[in-house]
Amino acid sequence: MKKKTVFLHIPKTAGSTFNHIIQKQFKERSFRLSPDPQNYTEETTKCYLENSLDSFNKLNKDSLKKIEMFYGHILFGLHKKIDCQIKYITFVRNPFNRVISNFDWIRRLPSNRVKYRDISLKDYLTQDMDLAVSNLQTRMISGANLNSTVEAKHLDLAIDNLEKYFSEIFITERFDDSLTVLNKSYGWQSIYNEKKNVTENPTDQIDSDIIKIINEKNGLDIKLYEYCTKNFDERFKKLSQSNLKKILQFFKR
Numbered sequence: 643m644k645k646k647t648v649f650l651h652i653p654k655t656a657g658s659t660f661n662h663i664i665q666k667q668f669k670e671r672s673f674r675l676s677p678d679p680q681n682y683t684e685e686t687t688k689c690y691l692e693n694s695l696d697s698f699n700k701l702n703k704d705s706l707k708k709i710e711m712f713y714g715h716i717l718f719g720l721h722k723k724i725d726c727q728i729k730y731i732t733f734v735r736n737p738f739n740r741v742i743s744n745f746d747w748i749r750r751l752p753s754n755r756v757k758y759r760d761i762s763l764k765d766y767l768t769q770d771m772d773l774a775v776s777n778l779q780t781r782m783i784s785g786a787n788l789n790s791t792v793e794a795k796h797l798d799l800a801i802d803n804l805e806k807y808f809s810e811i812f813i814t815e816r817f818d819d820s821l822t823v824l825n826k827s828y829g830w831q832s833i834y835n836e837k838k839n840v841t842e843n844p845t846d847q848i849d850s851d852i853i854k855i856i857n858e859k860n861g862l863d864i865k866l867y868e869y870c871t872k873n874f875d876e877r878f879k880k881l882s883q884s885n886l887k888k889i890l891q892f893f894k895r
Contacts, residue, residue, distance in 0.1 A: 646711070647712070647809070653778070676714055677690055694716045698720070735813075738853070745766050748774075776792065816878075
């Protein structure tokens with residue numbers, strides 16, 4: 643079976659835009675991982691992740707062989723279900739910006755407009771209404787159980803997974819640079835930055851108490867983000883130097 647790639651899509655990290663690029667790049671060789679509507683009974687992060695492999699579980703062997711790229715909101719671990727070489731890619735985002743974006747997004751979902759109409763950002767953060775408010779990036783990349791509390795050991799596991807199983811770690815705040823890596827290193831075509839699922843009317847007034855709460859709830863994600871940005875900086879620098887050498891060699895001919 644051909645080797646496959648899994649895009650582990652962490653909510654509100656520009657992944658919807660990237661999904662569109664995947665669809666154009668791979669067409670019928672791509673497959674979206676998603677819950678069965680009958681199981682997705684409430685629009686929460688936990689409910690989605692609990693059922694995110696429903697579509698995968700319905701695949702037959704012939705269909706599975708044809709797929710080269712899987713993408714969706716899933717916990718790390720899909721490689722355990724497929725007997726072939728698999729590499730992951732993902733985007734991570736500044737935890738503070740990701741949490742705020744998630745709050746704005748979840749409030750505008752039609753099914754949540756009544757539930758979240760009178761909920762303040764502080765209430766959303768402190769009442770444990772959604773897994774997305776606390777160290778979600780560490781949880782998803784480590785593959786932590788959805789009923790467990792994310793701890794320091796999960797950060798270590800997430801970093802270990804990144805080093806062993808991920809071919810690329812991209813940064814939302816450097817989206818265009820990330821696309822450059824894909825183009826130069828893998829030859830991806832039809833790459834352009836047309837933003838999808840952008841949150842409308844984002845929250846823009848954040849007081850110091852909110853900042854403190856988000857930072858306290860996402861201490862592990864902050865460390866993970868720092869690790870990933872350093873990794874990407876080094877990756878992009880090497881790629882830039884390599885391209886510069888090729889240009890110089892061309893003009894020396």
